[in-house]
Structures are given as structure tokens and as C-alpha cells.
Amino acid sequence: MNTILVTGATGTLGIPLVEQLRRTDHPVHTLSRHPGTLADTAHAVDLRTGRGLTQALTGVHTVVHCATSPTGGDIQAATHLIRAARTTGLTHLVYISIVGCDQIPLGYYRTKHTVEEALLASGLGVTILRTTQFHPLIEDICARACRLPVMPYPDIDVQPIDPAEVALRLARLALEEPAGRVPDLGGPQVESFHDLARTYLDTTRTARRLIPLRLPGATFAAYRSGAHLTPDQAVGRTTFAQYLARDQ
Numbered sequence: 001m002n003t004i005l006v007t008g009a010t011g012t013l014g015i016p017l018v019e020q021l022r023r024t025d026h027p028v029h030t031l032s033r034h035p036g037t038l039a040d041t042a043h044a045v046d047l048r049t050g051r052g053l054t055q056a057l058t059g060v061h062t063v064v065h066c067a068t069s070p071t072g073g074d075i076q077a078a079t080h081l082i083r084a085a086r087t088t089g090l091t092h093l094v095y096i097s098i099v100g101c102d103q104i105p106l107g108y109y110r111t112k113h114t115v116e117e118a119l120l121a122s123g124l125g126v127t128i129l130r131t132t133q134f135h136p137l138i139e140d141i142c143a144r145a146c147r148l149p150v151m152p153y154p155d156i157d158v159q160p161i162d163p164a165e166v167a168l169r170l171a172r173l174a175l176e177e178p179a180g181r182v183p184d185l186g187g188p189q190v191e192s193f194h195d196l197a198r199t200y201l202d203t204t205r206t207a208r209r210l211i212p213l214r215l216p217g218a219t220f221a222a223y224r225s226g227a228h229l230t231p232d233q234a235v236g237r238t239t240f241a242q243y244l245a246r247d248q
Helices: 014-021 053-057 074-088 107-120 135-145 163-174 193-204 218-225 240-246
Strands: 004-007 028-032 042-044 062-065 092-098 126-131 151-154 210-213
Touching: 004 014, 014 028, 014 163, 028 053, 053 074, 062 074, 062 163, 074 107, 092 107, 092 163, 107 126, 126 163, 135 151, 135 193, 135 240, 151 193, 193 210, 193 240
Parallel strands: 004 028, 004 062, 028 042, 062 092, 092 126, 151 210
Antiparallel strands: none
């Protein structure tokens, strides 16, 4: 049995991933800034500083790196993780990334792509999975937009996916050999953000007039071109409507 450690274990993706991995025969360790438990398999480490990381990785065979922050720090975190992985002899590092991170000139996406390249050049055994946007992100965008008297929405198509389905794929990859960049993982269907916003309004019984937004610049143009979509890899099964209905 190989010990598997999940970074960002208390996050949107980390929680269902840890649940999936604990159904296997492999020991599962967790790592986050605030682990919320005193178990000796839960490590309180801030990857941005790297303090305590080497100790957390000692004896670990595979790391699934889910920790991330749109506000910054991912490159520093990856740098510390690569160094500690080399020191401890880590065998496999699985990384979750975003479809289109090499095409959309958004800072967070560029960072994801930089981390991908660093991992592939590190000499470590790595697996990289890119996915489309998560349902909770679309829900959060809609919830924030709903605070206004009208509801603006980005005039683009989206292919959202359930984090639990991403967790299932990552758990399987963690039990396999390093494979480099594997096929992307997308939600079950490409939908207009207008339709997703309408689904949100109907599900939450909220009355708002929908206002489409088109922004200038290369980032929005890349979204309009569908660089963040992977219709040929529509593997997910749970639609946005089903995801929302689950919590009602």
C-alpha cells in the first residue's frame, strides 16, 4: 500500500477527493493551512512558506496537489513542493489544472500553466489533469450578480463540472503510474451562461432581468472563442441544474 497525501484537503475539491481515496486500501494523509483535526495524518502547512512540508512528505508515495489560491502564491507553493518532493523521494505528483490555461491570458490561468511547465520540467513523476470550471464557481458568480437589481452575466458558453466527478478521476489517477498530461475532463454539456443564469434564478426563485456583458480585451475574446471548453471530453454527468437541485 502506498501513502497518498492531498494538498488543499479542506477545499472544494480536496474534501470529496479525500473521501474517495479513503475508500481505497491506501493510507491517506491531508495537508492544508487549517486542517481542523489533530490526527497525525493531517498536516498544518502553508505551502507558500514551505515550513513543515518536508516532514509532511516523508514516507509519502503520491501527492495530489489541489491547493490553490486565485489571489496568488501558487508558484511559490509549487516551488516548495517540487523541492520537498525531490528531497523525500516522492514517486508521483498529480496536479489539477484548468482547460485553456495555455490560451487564456488571465493571471490565474497563466499561473496554472507556469506550474504545469515547472512540474513537467522537474524530473519528477507527474500527472496533470485539466478540467473545466466547477459548478460551485458558476453558482458563486450567479449569487454575486444577483445582489444587483438586474443580473449581469458574461456572454460566453461554459461547460461546468461537479467537483465530486473531478475527485473521482483524480483518485483513479493517483493510483496509477505517472502519465504526464492526461486527457482533459469536461462537464456533461456546453451551455450558454445565459441559460445557466436562468437555471440559477429559477432554482432559487429569484426574479431578475438578465443583462449580457461583453468586455473588451484578449481575455474575454479567448473565452468567447471557447478556449476554456473541451466538448470532445464531456465526461461529467451532473448538470448545473442537477447540482443546484441537490441542495434545495
